[in-house]
Amino acid sequence: MIKKITKTVLATGLFLSFTAGNTAVFASTKSDAEVKLPISLTEAAYQDEESLMEIVHNSFDEELTGLKVTNTTKSSVEMESDDYMIEAKGINLDKTGLQNVSLTLTKKAGKNPLPIELPVTAQQVSTTPGTSTKTVIVDVKDVVAPTIETEESFVTDQGVSLDLASQISASDDKDETVEVSLDGDVDYNTIGSYQVEATATDKSGNTTTKIVTVNVEENFYDKIASAALAQLGVYQDCTMLVTNSLKAVGINFHGSPAAYLSLGTVTDNPVPGDIIVYSGHVAIYIGNGQAVHGGWLGNQTVISTVECDRSFIAYVHVTK
CATH class of the missing domain: 3.90.1720.10 (endopeptidase domain like (from Nostoc punctiforme))
Incomplete structure (x- = not known):
């Protein structure tokens, strides 16, 4: 698994209004019951639980020693540390794109209650004692490049061409089919060593390049x-x-x-x-x-x- 270090940035001038039920809506008017929240934007890697844990670390001031994932579904991820239980609702790491995620931090029984003060970049939605809920917009991105499967080199007799395209394949963690392109000239009628560059590109634009050598030898x-x-x-x-x-x-x-x-x-x-x-x-x-x-x-x-x-x-x- 590839670890991705996440960075949270605050979108300038963009706000969400939250009403009963914690549903996010854009509003031209607001009442006293509505709470004005800044949108906290961050990124997570496709199918990478460690990147989501990094988001949790960045969202709360509490020391989350020993944080680990305990359960994952198509719409939530549960975690726990030595002192806290964390639930991330609305997140699906198997799907790329923007996702509205609610992070709820709950103090384990017998631990000191959570402090009331919250950081200015997050908003407390729940006032239940011992819990703190914050909302972030997570952009789940496919950042893993495809893998190219092929031999390092090929040998052929002078005058005998090779179908290199059939000898080179690629696989990806997300896409079933991956485009593979070849760049390089091989003169099969002339003895020598030739290099061909194979490039695999997935639908997210991640690329992998591998150099393949073709040795044309005397018959x-x-x-x-x-x-x-x-x-x-x-x-x-x-x-x-x-x-x-x-x-x-x-x-x-x-x-x-x-x-x-x-x-x-x-x-x-x-x-x-x-x-x-x-x-x-x-x-x-x-x-x-x-x-x-x-x-x-x-x-x-x-x-x-x-x-x-x-x-x-x-x-x-x-x-x-």
């Missing part, structure tokens, strides 16, 4: 192909070429050429980065009918055609 399979090309000229056998290429995407595996069949699904439509398995040989496909082969011409790593002196078995599309 998973392109990483494998690039890692294979980076090894050109290295002296190694064919299995080490493929093993080192797969490390670029976090796959740690080494085995016989046929063992690489277990790393994905067999495909007839290879993309750069797929594995080519032959009888007793393995390579990395880089597109356009070419592949990077290890163990070639005296264990060199070279670019050559897919066709070689070994029997072709399958293209393997590596599982992410």
